[in-house]
Amino acid sequence: MTTARSSYRTIRDEISRRIASRVWLPGALIPGEEALSVEFGAARATVNRALRELAEAGLIERRRKAGTRVALHPVREARFVIPLVRQEIEARGAAYQYRLLSSETIKAPALIRARLGLLADAPLRHVRALHLADRRPYQFEDRYIVLETVPAAEDADFTDTGPNEWLVETAPFTHAEFTFHADGAGAESELLNVEKGAPVFVGERITWLGEKPITLVRMIHPSTYRMVTKL
C-alpha cells in the first residue's frame, strides 16, 4: 500500500522495481490498471501511461481482456542514435575533417539496383568520401543517391560538406534499414590506412521516402572503431 503521490514516473519505477526484484516473476499476471490506480491513488490514465512505457520498453506484455504480465523473455530493445559523422567525431573532442574523393553520375550497377529495388538505368549519384578524426581516417563513405527521388542531388556540391549533412537537411526519410557486419578491408584499405584484408567495421544504411529509395551508403571504419549504446 505505497502512499506515493501519483506521478506516472513513480508508478513506472515502482513497477519496474518490483519486476527487477522478482516480486512479480516473469510470466506472472500483474494487477489491472483499475487495481493499481487504487493502490497508487492515481487516475487510471496515469497508471496507463506508466504501463504503456514499460510495455514499450519490453518489460511487460499487455493484451486486452487478458491483462498485463511480466515479459517472459525481456525482449528489450536497445536504441542507438544515428548521428552525423561530424557530430560523432566532435563529441569525442577530436577535430573533424572531410575529404571528397570522387563524385559522378552513373547508371545504377546491378547490385545496387537490386538492393534498392530500382529499375534498370536509373541514374544515381555516386559519392566517395573520407571522414577524419584528428587527421586520422575515421570513416570511409561510399554512397549512392537515387536521383529520381532526390533530383536536387544532381547539382549539389559535396566538396566542403559531406552528402550526409546535405541529405539530412534536404531530403527527410520515412523508413530506414541498417546493417552492420565485419569484413576484410578491400579497395578502401589504403584510404583507411590499414592492411588489405584487415578487419573493418561496416555499417550499411538505406533510407526511403515513402516507397521511393533515397540513398544507400556503406560506412567503413577501421577496427579501432567502437559502436556503443546504453540502455
Next chain:
Amino acid sequence: MTTARSSYRTIRDEISRRIASRVWLPGALIPGEEALSVEFGAARATVNRALRELAEAGLIERRRKAGTRVALHPVREARFVIPLVRQEIEARGAAYQYRLLSSETIKAPALIRARLGLLADAPLRHVRALHLADRRPYQFEDRYIVLETVPAAEDADFTDTGPNEWLVETAPFTHAEFTFHADGAGAESELLNVEKGAPVFVGERITWLGEKPITLVRMIHPSTYRMVTKL
C-alpha cells in the same frame, strides 16, 4: 482545416507527413498544442500524445514556453532488439545447437575487473560456449558472471542450455551497455572455423542490476554475420 476524426495516430501521421513533405521545414516552429487541437478538432491531450511520440522519435524538439520545432538534424534513433541467440537462429529457420566449451569459477582478471568496476578477488564464473546454426558455428560466447550479484550462478548447470537463457529467466537487469566492433579472429578462430586473423564481428554486453554488475559477455561472429535493424 483538415476534418479528420481526431485520433492521436491521425494527428501524428499528418504532422509527420508535413515534415517529410517539407511543408514545415527543419528548424521551423510549428503551431502550439492549443492551435493544433483546434485545427484537428481534438483535445489538447490528444495532440500532446501525438507530439510526444514524434519528439521521442526525434522528429521534433519541444521546450516549454519556447514551443515545438522541427528537428534540425533528425537525430533519430534506431532500435535493435536484444534476442536470445537461439531465437535469432530459429527465426532464420535454422536448427539451433549449443555446445558448452568450458566453465569454471575464477578470481576476476584485472582487465575484466576494470571493465566491471569490481574490487580485487571478486569471484566470477567464466563460461565459454558455442552456438551453432544448422551445425555451423554462429556465435562464440565468452562470458563472465559476477557471483556476488548472482550467487545462484555458482551452481547453475550450463551443459544443456546457455547461460544467457538462464540469466534472462533468473537475473533481470536494469541497465546495459552494448559495444560492437570488428576484430581479427584470435584464439576462437578454430571454433568459428575461420582463419586466424580473419575478420569477426564482436558484440560486447555488460548488464547491471542497479549499481551491481551482473555479467559481461563477448559474442563473436564470423564475418558472414549481419546485424540488421529497421526504422
Next chain:
DNA sequence: TGACAGAATATGTCTATACATAATAGCGTA
C-alpha cells in the same frame, strides 16, 4: 548597461469520465 525579480506562456502532467476495441469465456444450439 546590466542584473534581477516577476509576469507571461507553451509544454508537462493529472484527474474523472466516457466510449471503443480486442479477446476471452461461457452459453446455447446443431
Next chain:
DNA sequence: TACGCTATTATGTATAGACATATTCTGTCA
C-alpha cells in the same frame, strides 16, 4: 462434441478542465 454467437472484461483512446513547471520575456532598479 463441435461450433458459433454473445456477454464480459481489461486495455486503448478521447475529452475537458485544472494545475505544475520550465523558460522566455519584460520592466525595474542599481
